[in-house]
Amino acid sequence: MWLQKVLVPLLRLYLCGIKVLLYQMFNRSFTLPVLPEQNGRVAIVTGGTRGMGLATARHLASLGMHVIIAGNEREEGRAAVVDIHEGGCEGKVEFIFMDLTSLKSVQQFVEMFRARGLPLHVLVNNAGTMMVPEMRTVDGFEFHFALNYLGHFLLTNSLLDILKRSGRQGSRSRIVNVSSATHYAGVVDMEDLNRRACYSSHGAYAQSKLALVLFTYHLQEQMTAGGFPVTVNAVDPGMVDTALYDNLWSLAQAMKKPVAKTLFRTPAEGASTTVYAAVASEMEGVGGRYVYNGRKTRSADLSYDSELQAELWKKSCELAGLREN
Numbered sequence: 001m002w003l004q005k006v007l008v009p010l011l012r013l014y015l016c017g018i019k020v021l022l023y024q025m026f027n028r029s030f031t032l033p034v035l036p037e038q039n040g041r042v043a044i045v046t047g048g049t050r051g052m053g054l055a056t057a058r059h060l061a062s063l064g065m066h067v068i069i070a071g072n073e074r075e076e077g078r079a080a081v082v083d084i085h086e087g088g089c090e091g092k093v094e095f096i097f098m099d100l101t102s103l104k105s106v107q108q109f110v111e112m113f114r115a116r117g118l119p120l121h122v123l124v125n126n127a128g129t130m131m132v133p134e135m136r137t138v139d140g141f142e143f144h145f146a147l148n149y150l151g152h153f154l155l156t157n158s159l160l161d162i163l164k165r166s167g168r169q170g171s172r173s174r175i176v177n178v179s180s181a182t183h184y185a186g187v188v189d190m191e192d193l194n195r196r197a198c199y200s201s202h203g204a205y206a207q208s209k210l211a212l213v214l215f216t217y218h219l220q221e222q223m224t225a226g227g228f229p230v231t232v233n234a235v236d237p238g239m240v241d242t243a244l245y246d247n248l249w250s251l252a253q254a255m256k257k258p259v260a261k262t263l264f265r266t267p268a269e270g271a272s273t274t275v276y277a278a279v280a281s282e283m284e285g286v287g288g289r290y291v292y293n294g295r296k297t298r299s300a301d302l303s304y305d306s307e308l309q310a311e312l313w314k315k316s317c318e319l320a321g322l323r324e325n
């Protein structure tokens, strides 16, 4: 059990990391094309207070977008807003509190957003955590599963009617789910989504990122079937030097530092694929893709399993207290 649930996910995850680093050693970061102005359009970026979320929020605001940063760190949120405004961006930026580890907090954020009566053109599900020790959220869910996946599942579904209303043929609303190459090492354990049997932080992180890809494909299918003007894509930013690695074991931290300096991407480079999926003209009408380094890439074989997609969707509705549609 330990071998299969702890050691194997750990080795698979580090193997994924090595592959990404080798790629980054020989390939430059993706360069964004010229992006269209976004004046009058509205975006929500979860976890936009630092790292790639902040870089994404800054870039979208520089295009004239009204950006709402949703996060659980108020001080960091205020500082992010000041930082973006001081950079002389074109758009409006604000921070609204939302803790993705609490379903109630997500619902309160949605209520607050609805009360504003704003449209929503871009939703970037970026917030995340990695390799936290075994912990439960206030709702009793495993931390990675709740924060990286289930909170975003509830947020997206709760905002879907606004996204549908805000999109048009030729100018669809866009949902961008920030996944990771670690999803290739992931397994979704439908019998034990909360990983109670034998906890591995590596396995839990990889599962949450695979769940996001399964969710992306299933939701896109629903949008296409219903003829709704909304597209959904998953993006993979590569390995990026951010606070995400703060929970690594101390030995791994020490080894990471020199490697990160030379081979990791900067937050702005990492955010470029997210920004591309969120606003590039080339991505208009394009959905159900896994985008890496600005290109459509094949995701893990498991992620295309439509039965697993549907099963996860059904279970997620139950867990998040949503009615299945």
Ligand SMILES: NC(=O)c1ccc[n+]([C@@H]2O[C@H](COP(=O)([O-])OP(=O)(O)OC[C@H]3O[C@@H](n4cnc5c(N)ncnc54)[C@H](O)[C@@H]3O)[C@@H](O)[C@H]2O)c1
Residues within 6 Å of the ligand: 046, 047, 048, 049, 050, 051, 052, 053, 070, 071, 072, 073, 098, 099, 100, 101, 126, 127, 128, 129, 130, 147, 178, 179, 180, 181, 236, 237, 238, 239, 240, 241, 242, 243, 244, 245
């Ligand atoms: N850094 C990498 O190498 C890398 C690689 C692949 C994917 N990713 C993904 O990119 C995304 C952004 O990560 P990053 O690298 O910029 O890390 P980061 O730690 O700098 O940013 C994470 C963001 O999530 C927010 N967050 C954390 N807990 C939250 C909660 N409970 N509620 C709301 N927001 C919360 C943080 O406040 C922060 O703004 C994550 O989803 C991560 O899994 C990162």
